[in-house]
Amino acid sequence: MALATEHVESDELGSNRFRSAIHLKSIGYRDGGSLYRNINEWVQGDATFPHVITHSQMLVYLRNSMAQLCPTRDPQRYIEFGLPYVKVGGIWTQFNLGAPTRTANKVMWQTLQANVWCEFGGHKLDIEIEFKGGWVPTDGQVAFPVGISGLTRTGNTFYQDGVAVITLQPMMVYDADKPMSLALPTTTQLVRVGGQWYAVVTLPTMSSMTRPTLH
Secondary structure, X not given: OEEOOOXXXXXXXXXXXXXXXXXXXXXXXXXXXXXXXXXXXXXXXXXXXXXXEOOOOOEEEEOXXXXXEEOOOOOOOEEEEEOOEEEEOOEEEEOOOOOOEEXXXXXXXXXXXXXXXEEEOOOOEEEEEXXXXXXXXXXXXXXXXXXXXXXXXXXXXXXXXXXXXXXXXXOEEEEOOOOOOOXXXXXXXXXXXXXXXXXXXXXXXXXXXOOEEEO
């Protein structure tokens, strides 16, 4: 099927018959006046950002410590998120994740305490942490360093030149062994430490879950 707009694709059925499908989320993007289909898979980048998604409405650049999201395809205007920190001896310390693996639209790190992954969905980026073997971070908290360039923020919504371009959804905790069960809310507080802003996420009680996962 051929793209007609960022949300519509059309198919010629023959005998002067056509079929169009309208999608709620964008399936394409414009670049230089041309229309292209979104490709959700991570590909190899460069030494600075080895994992990238460039054939999409939203550019995403991921390195071992930070992920940059460019919601309007302008690489100078982005939201920046770091991979998780936990408290070690009362000090926020970046979790030692090691080298990731990359498959299709998912980049994943695996450790003894947790699995962490970033998954791209064309119009969104999901970050999830599965806590393994009953491990819970100190004080039940996980922190993500955050930054912003060329955008403004009001609450959980980010704006470019006064136009809303992306919204952060509150994180929840669910049981990956029971994905249809009720997800539990977290609380998030922006805290400034040593000149860097962090989104500190406080987890709910997860003792009843067999595979608690922060999403």
